[in-house]
Amino acid sequence: MKFPSALVAAVLVVACAHQDAAEKATVQRLYVLNCGEAVVPDVSRWSPGVDVGVSREFGDNCYLIRHAKGWMLWDSGYPDSLAATPEGVVSPATGARAKLPKTLVAQLAEIGVKPADVTYLAFSHSHGDHVGNANLFTGATLYIQPDGLSFRFPRGTPTEAARAGQAPLATAARSA
Numbered sequence: 001m002k003f004p005s006a007l008v009a010a011v012l013v014v015a016c017a018h019q020d021a022a023e024k025a026t027v028q029r030l031y032v033l034n035c036g037e038a039v040v041p042d043v044s045r046w047s048p049g050v051d052v053g054v055s056r057e058f059g060d061n062c063y064l065i066r067h068a069k070g071w072m073l074w075d076s077g078y079p080d081s082l083a084a085t086p087e088g089v090v091s092p093a094t095g096a097r098a099k100l101p102k103t104l105v106a107q108l109a110e111i112g113v114k115p116a117d118v119t120y121l122a123f124s125h126s127h128g129d130h131v132g133n134a135n136l137f138t139g140a141t142l143y144i145q146p147d148g149l150s151f152r153f154p155r156g157t158p159t160e161a162a163r164a165g166q167a168p169l170a171t172a173a174r175s176a
Contacts, residue, residue: 029066033107035077036060036129040096060129062104064111070119073140076133077104104133 037059044052063074080103082089088099105115115136122143123131134142 027065027067031064031066031111033062033064033077033104034059034101035062035075035104036082036098036100036132038096038098038129040094042095045094064108064113064118071113071117072120072122073118073137074122075124075130076121076137078129079132080104080136082132098129105136 037057039055039057041055042052043054043056044050060077061075062077065072065074078098078100080100082098082100083103086099088097090097108115116139118137118140120143121134121137121140123134123145126144
């Protein structure tokens with residue numbers, strides 16, 4: 001079956017036009033930020049019976065994404081206040097030592113971004129090493145799994161929780 005060349009040309013023009021629009025909506029740049037480090041003395045808590053007593057070092061990255069629609073931050077790491085304790089803080093529950101060599105705000109400033117510039121904030125999950133700086137981004141649209149939101153705010157949305165006197169997301173995450 002032969003297609004008329006005008007039809008083929010029209011399909012190509014439409015496809016190219018669609019591609020241009022898609023290219024405009026893609027990621028323009030990705031920054032990997034150091035949002036903390038932790039040394040865990042016994043990783044068997046995540047795999048009972050395996051690696052008992054084995055210590056491991058973990059990196060806690062955040063990702064700043066420059067997109068045509070604005071800045072998006074994926075996770076916000078440990079709270080910036082942790083950087084004031086260079087030797088880190090040891091968890092009484094796990095013995096893990098958490099450190100933050102440089103604040104998230106300082107890393108953003110090096111790129112020329114202020115917390116108020118971040119349009120979108122997304123959390124992989126609601127552990128304190130991922131949501132520790134959430135309150136820096138109050139103007140951003142929050143993307144979080146429903147279970148993560150209900151875990152942190154069992155009485156409703158963050159706004160409803162604040163009205164009820166419940167701790168903000170970052171405070172609640174640090175106390176978990």
